Amino acid sequence: MPYITLRDGAQLYYKDHGPSSGPVFLMSHGWPLNSDDWESQMFFLANNGCRVVAHDRRGHGRSEQTWEVNDVDSWADDLHELVEKLDLKDMIIVGHSTGGGELVRYCARRTFSVFFFFFSFFFPSSLTFLYDKPVYLKSYFSLTGI
Secondary structure, eight states: OOEEEOTTSOEEEEEEESOTTSOEEEEEOOTTOOGGGGHHHHHHHHHTTOEEEEEOOTTSTTSOOOSSSOSHHHHHHHHHHHHHHHTOOSEEEEEETHHHHHHHHHHHHOOOOEEEEEEESOOOSEEEEETTEEEEEESHHHHHTO
């Protein structure tokens, strides 16, 4: 099974389907799910020439169950490490529920190449964007301290 070792030694599980030359989709699941939640979408997209990557967020599914370093910032940092390792560019990112929050935090904290965002059932209380980079997210994650 494909894993990467993160900066703190934790293991992060991921799936990488489809041709490496196709358009790139990065999928992030909701709580308390895992990358299997995207299986039918991944199968469809990969069979239509797209590269599709999904991961089991830290503390979910086949990824390591860590006691510490388990918050939205660390999830965004983990995602950045995965994107860097797999050399993903010009991504179409798709997030469901908590996965949407993870992706917004990732975008707010990193410089990267994203072509399109899609969030499913994601309800932030407010988003502020400055031109090409989200700079602040006030959502239920920051309100609850998750």
